[in-house]
Amino acid sequence: MSAARHPVRDVGARAYRIPTDAPEADGTLAWSATTAVVVTVHAADVVGVGWTYGHQACVELVRGELREAVLDREVTDVPAAWQAMRAVERNNGRPGLVSCALSAVETALWDAAARVCGLALSTLLGRAHETVPVYGSGGFTSYDDERLRAQLAWWADRLGTPAVKLKIGEARGTRVDRDLRRVRVAREAAGPAAVFTDANGAYSAGQAVRVGRELDALGVTWYEEPVSSDDRAGLRRVRDATAADVAAGEYGYDLPYFATMLADDAVDCLQVDVTRCGGFGEWLRTAALAAARNLDVSGHCAQNLAAHVAAATPNVRHLEWFHDHERIESALFDGALEPEDGVVRPDVSAPGHGMTLKEPDDERYRVR
Numbered sequence: 001m002s003a004a005r006h007p008v009r010d011v012g013a014r015a016y017r018i019p020t021d022a023p024e025a026d027g028t029l030a031w032s033a034t035t036a037v038v039v040t041v042h043a044a045d046v047v048g049v050g051w052t053y054g055h056q057a058c059v060e061l062v063r064g065e066l067r068e069a070v071l072d073r074e075v076t077d078v079p080a081a082w083q084a085m086r087a088v089e090r091n092n093g094r095p096g097l098v099s100c101a102l103s104a105v106e107t108a109l110w111d112a113a114a115r116v117c118g119l120a121l122s123t124l125l126g127r128a129h130e131t132v133p134v135y136g137s138g139g140f141t142s143y144d145d146e147r148l149r150a151q152l153a154w155w156a157d158r159l160g161t162p163a164v165k166l167k168i169g170e171a172r173g174t175r176v177d178r179d180l181r182r183v184r185v186a187r188e189a190a191g192p193a194a195v196f197t198d199a200n201g202a203y204s205a206g207q208a209v210r211v212g213r214e215l216d217a218l219g220v221t222w223y224e225e226p227v228s229s230d231d232r233a234g235l236r237r238v239r240d241a242t243a244a245d246v247a248a249g250e251y252g253y254d255l256p257y258f259a260t261m262l263a264d265d266a267v268d269c270l271q272v273d274v275t276r277c278g279g280f281g282e283w284l285r286t287a288a289l290a291a292a293r294n295l296d297v298s299g300h301c302a303q304n305l306a307a308h309v310a311a312a313t314p315n316v317r318h319l320e321w322f323h324d325h326e327r328i329e330s331a332l333f334d335g336a337l338e339p340e341d342g343v344v345r346p347d348v349s350a351p352g353h354g355m356t357l358k359e360p361d362d363e364r365y366r367v368r
Contacts, residue, residue: 006116007072008081010042011105013062015367018328025142027169027202034324035367036332037062038357039104041112043075048112049333049357051305052275053325054100056367061101065089070105076113082106082281095253099278106279107305111352120348125280125312131343132310134159134303135196138323139166139186148182149189151323156193159321160341163194165222168211169202176211183218196222197244203227205234212242220244224271235266245269250300252277258286262293269317273300280309291315304329304336307346308353319344331365334358 019033037058041048052058069084085105089098114121136155139148152164166186168179186195197220203211208226215223223244227234229251239246249271252258255278261267270290274283283306287297296317299306303319303326310316321339330336335355337344347354 006044006075008041008043008070008075008109008112011062011067011070011108012040012042013059013104014038014361015056015059016328016332016361016365017056017367018331018365020324021327022147023142024140024324025170026140026167026198027200028172029200030142034328036328037101037104038332039108040357041070041075041105041108043112044116046112046115046351047356048075048108048110048115048352049355050104050107050109050111050279051302052100052104053302054097054275058097058101058104061089061092061098062105066101066105070109075109075116078106078109078113079281081109082279095257099253100276103275103277103279103282106281107274110280114353115351118351120346120350121308121353122311122346123348125284125309127311128314129311129316131345132307132316133318133342134161134321134339134344135163135165135194135318136161136323137165137196137198137301137320139164139182141167141170141182145182145185149185152186152189153191155321156190159339161193161321161339162342163196163222163318164190165196165198165224165320167200168197169199173199173202173204173207176207179211180214180218183215183220187218194221195219196224198224199226201225201228201231205231205237208234208238209241212238212244216243222247222269224248225250229261232261232264232266236264239266239268247271247298250276252286254278255282255285255289258289262289262295268295270295270297271300272297273302274306274309275302283309284313287313287315301325302329303344304333304355305353307337307344311346329355331362332358
C-alpha cells in the first residue's frame, strides 16, 4: 500500500514594510522601517509559513524560479527541494538576497511538512531542549539615555532575561566616549542581568581592542562584531586581547562562510540567522560545524522562526529577542511566542511552528 503524497501545490510571497516605533541606528546604519518577506507553501490541506528580512526583490525570486523548483515535489522532502532551489539560482549568486529568499521558502516548506505530519516543528526536527535561553536586544545608538535605560530595564524585568544588549560603535566608531557612557547606563539599568554589546563592525581592529579593554573593566561579557565580520584576522586579534566573548556570523549566507569563520578561530560563539543562512537545514549543519570545534551557536534575530530549530540544536547558547522583530512578528502573525523567566518554550501542542499569517493582513504594511 503506497503512502499518500502531499505535493507542493503553490508557493506565494508578500512583502511588508513596518515602520519603527522611534528612529533607530547602530554603529554603521540608520533606518526607519524594516521589510519582511513572508512566504506561504500550500500542500494538501495545510499552509506552511516562512519569512526573511530583506529587500522586497525577494518576492520575485520566490514567485519565479524558486516556486518552479519546488512545485509538485513531496512537501516532506525538504532537503531535495532545497537542492533544487540552490541549483536553479546558481548563476544568480548564492550569498545575499538569493539566500534570503531561499531561506524563506525552506522554512515554509519545513513548517508545511510538520503540519502535514501533525507534529510540532521541533518534534519533527528532534528536540534537544524543551526551552531556549533568550536575551533582550535593542539599545540603539539613536536612543537617549532615558529611552535606553527604560528599554533595557523593561527587558530584564518583563522577560527575566539573563542578559540585555545595546548597540555601540556610534558614527562608525567616532564617539567612543558616548559608547562607554551608554554602557555604564546599561550596566545600571540591567540590574543583575549581564550586559552585551554590538558594534556592528564599526571599529578598526586596534580601536576595537582598546574599547574592548574598557568593556572588560565594565563587566561586558559579549562583544559582537567589534570589527567587520569579513575581517576574520581582526576578530581573532580582538578575541586574543579581550576577556569578553567575541561573536559574529549574522551575515553568513552559506556553509563555506561559517567554515572559514571557524577555521580562522575568529569567534567564541558563532551567530546564525535562519532567515539568511539558507533555512533550518543549513542552521543545523552550521551548528554541527561549530560543535566539531566545541563552540556554541547563537540565533540572530527572527526569534519566533528560530525558536523551534534552536530547541533542536544541542549546542545552542541563546536566541536574540530583538525589539524590531518582536513588534513585526506579533503584528504579522498569530501564535507569536512569549518568553518567560529568561527562556522561550516552543509550542509543541500546535503543528509546525504554530504561527499563521494574520488574515486579513494589515493593508498599511503591504508593499505593492
